[in-house]
Amino acid sequence: MSLQPIGVAVAGLGFGEKVHLPALQANPDLCPVALWHPRQERLDAATAAHGLKGFSDWDALLADPAVEAVIIATPPEPRFALARQALEAGKHLLLEKPIALHADQARELQRLAIARGVSVAVDYEYRAVPLFMQAERLLRAGVIGTPWLVKLDWLMSSRADPSRGWNWYSQASKGGGVIGALGTHAFDMLAWLVGPVASVTALNGVSICKRPDPQGGMAPVDAEDVALIQTRLQWQGSAETSVPAQINLASVARNGRGCWLEIYGSDGSLVLGSANQKDYVHGFELCCSRAGEQPQLIEPDPDLAFATTWSDGRIAPVARLQSWWAESIRSGMPMIPGLAEGVASRLACDQAAQTASGLA
Structure with missing residues (x-):
């Protein structure tokens, strides 16, 4: 019996929309289900272009049962707070780097991920x-x-x-x-x-x-x-x-x-x-x-x-790393590269x- 693809939300519409989204769409084990952005006008344009649900409220995104995992591709400053809330909600994560502004924040994410038993990838592509x-x-x-x-x-x-x-x-x-x-x-x-x-x-x-x-x-x-x-x-x-x-x-x-x-x-x-x-x-x-x-x-x-390759060279390695992440989520094995x-x-x-x- 084939497994259903893992529902993934993408937070951040720069690198997230240009690179992570097309990479997700090429992976049979992952399925983009939602987008998040704090600015409604920018969010509306992206959801219309891609036919996905949009959220400007982070708590509402995390409460959606279709969202099993989240890619956080925002600028660095809000990344830690968003990731901490997502981990507390039991979501698997793929984080852009740097994963936080300071090492103490990074260690806190690591402790929380271990406690929640979720897979966290870091995009060292x-x-x-x-x-x-x-x-x-x-x-x-x-x-x-x-x-x-x-x-x-x-x-x-x-x-x-x-x-x-x-x-x-x-x-x-x-x-x-x-x-x-x-x-x-x-x-x-x-x-x-x-x-x-x-x-x-x-x-x-x-x-x-x-x-x-x-x-x-x-x-x-x-x-x-x-x-x-x-x-x-x-x-x-x-x-x-x-x-x-x-x-x-x-x-x-x-x-x-x-x-x-x-x-x-x-x-x-x-x-x-x-x-x-x-x-x-x-x-x-x-x-x-x-x-x-x-x-x-x-x-x-x-x-x-x-x-598979794309004209944008970033997409293929990100797609490969996403596939490692999906395998980690499925198997429960540690993700490398991950929070360590x-x-x-x-x-x-x-x-x-x-x-x-x-x-x-």
């Missing part, structure tokens, strides 16, 4: 991208030996234009800044591929200190747009093998080189990168260099290929922000 999965296989197989040095440059130009308007991204208190946007991915990526983050120090900067306020005039910016981070990683979780790592993040790098991860080991090196700033999934290449051999481009193993990974990344992000501001 690079874990679902074929070439990243291939890199993980090569590292686990010992192709480059023991890592000696890790370097990640993620230099984007998305906010390099000073005329781009002021919004929540400009405010540290609302979860804005490059550490929350890119650092949360970077720390999870390195923890997954190499090993847990052991320590973090950072030097951050605000390059564009004012932006046009939609209400008129200029508004101050206090969220970092550059972060230079040094850390140590525990190779495969071993405290005896510490790997120095350097992470350079920027959202104001005009003509920036994009995302490039370099791992140098005792027997060779891996370089995984893309200069494509319009699509952060399409465009990656993986190069492996063994000691004494010429560099070789590596293709992902056939079993890692996406079953979300807490670890949030801790590292907090350290990066605190050391840079002299609070550590």
Whole structure:
């Protein structure tokens, strides 16, 4: 007997509507049943476009028996309160990242999810991208030996234009800044591929200190747009093998080189990168260099290929991660990446922000 698909509501109509919704529609184990947004006009337009129920009242959404699980893809600031209420209502969750503004909030969500016995996924979608999965296989197989040095440059130009308007991204208190946007991915990526983050120090900067306020005039910016981070990683979780790592993040790098991860080991090196700033999934290449051999481009193993692809490269890995989430809900097995990974990344992000501001 086939199981009925799991009813999922999507909260947030930016990334939620553009990426999560089409990914849901491609998954036979999941079914979008409702949308949530605090602004009624925006909600009405989305519900009309997609033929779904709409809610602007969060309690009413959670009370709907058709809603078994919720994807929270709002801006960072309201995410924690919405997630806590959803967990208290016994709903399974898929959270965008960062999962909360501070590690103590993330830990509270983790405790509550365990108490309620629900599955919580965190959208670290690079874990679902074929070439990243291939890199993980090569590292686990010992192709480059023991890592000696890790370097990640993620230099984007998305906010390099000073005329781009002021919004929540400009405010540290609302979860804005490059550490929350890119650092949360970077720390999870390195923890997954190499090993847990052991320590973090950072030097951050605000390059564009004012932006046009939609209400008129200029508004101050206090969220970092550059972060230079040094850390140590525990190779495969071993405290005896510490790997120095350097992470350079920027959202104001005009003509920036994009995302490039370099791992140098005792027997060779891996370089995984893309200069494509319009699509952060399409465009990656993986190069492996063994000691004494010429560099070789590596293709992902056939079993890692996406079953379905979209012109927007973000949708396919999110769809894959959603399928892992559905499997976790069905089986009761822990979700990876989930709240344990979300807490670890949030801790590292907090350290990066605190050391840079002299609070550590």
